[in-house]
Amino acid sequence: MSYIYSESVHLSSSKDPVTIGRKGNQIYVSSPWNREYEIITGMCEKCQHPYQIGKSCSTCIIWDNIEYVRVVGAYIPKKRQTAGQNISLTDDLWNAKGDPMLAELLGCVLGVFVRHQYPKLLTSQIVTAVPAKTPPSHADYMAEAFCRVTGNKDLRNDLLVREGDTKLWRLGWEDRWKTANEEFQVSNQLAINGESVLIIDDILTNGATLERCASLLKKSGASKVFGAVLGRTI
Numbered sequence: 409m410s411y412i413y414s415e416s417v418h419l420s421s422s423k424d425p426v427t428i429g430r431k432g433n434q435i436y437v438s439s440p441w442n443r444e445y446e447i448i449t450g451m452c453e454k455c456q457h458p459y460q461i462g463k464s465c466s467t468c469i470i471w472d473n474i475e476y477v478r479v480v481g482a483y484i485p486k487k488r489q490t491a492g493q494n495i496s497l498t499d500d501l502w503n504a505k506g507d508p509m510l511a512e513l514l515g516c517v518l519g520v521f522v523r524h525q526y527p528k529l530l531t532s533q534i535v536t537a538v539p540a541k542t543p544p545s546h547a548d549y550m551a552e553a554f555c556r557v558t559g560n561k562d563l564r565n566d567l568l569v570r571e572g573d574t575k576l577w578r579l580g581w582e583d584r585w586k587t588a589n590e591e592f593q594v595s596n597q598l599a600i601n602g603e604s605v606l607i608i609d610d611i612l613t614n615g616a617t618l619e620r621c622a623s624l625l626k627k628s629g630a631s632k633v634f635g636a637v638l639g640r641t642i
């Protein structure tokens with residue numbers, strides 16, 4: 409099968425460039441990584457929920473500040489995995505939390521994917537990552553690689569801060585929103601004058617984190633906020 413699109417990308421982990429591209433419904437990463445990530449077919453126009461069709465769904469109807477999010481593939485929690493499912497993206501997203509090289513690779517994958525499938529997102533003037541309590545985090549490495557691949561020159565990882573370190577994915581729906589509101593704040597470095605912002609993150613579950621970040625960015629002067637994420641929890 410031939411590539412629908414592909415790019416040659418330099419990673420700090422290997423001397424030779426790596427090819428990242430799409431064949432059929434998969435993103436392929438060449439040797440030495442040899443990955444195949446299945447692309448999610450999002451039905452919801454706003455959050456790419458795979459089963460709910462329309463302009464918004466039960467997940468994203470309460471997002472007030474995010475325009476929309478684009479996602480590469482599915483993140484399948486262990487308890488929902490079934491035999492035969494392609495879980496390579498899920499595994500890599502999990503492992504990238506402690507592996508900057510893998511986070512860099514995933515940032516490049518997201519960059520190539522967005523460049524070819526959703527180039528409109530790249531008109532955002534500022535790119536930022538969801539902040540971690542102790543930066544740099546895997547999302548910072550992803551955003552850095554994303555900007556390298558897409559040629560965005562305005563990476564601003566100093567806009568927001570995270571004051572707590574709660575594992576939001578371990579919480580129930582309501583606690584997740586409450587905690588996201590308490591933990592994320594604007595930093596002193598914030599200066600947005602009507603620019604649009606693209607937020608990079610690894611996993612989207614119900615969007616509490618992205619929505620909180622987007623609301624802070626908009627209150628601080630961002631005109632519009634979009635999201636680009638690697639995995640959508642299904």
Ligand SMILES: [Zn+2]
Pocket residue numbers: 452453454455456457460463464465466467468469
């Ligand atoms: Zn939705």
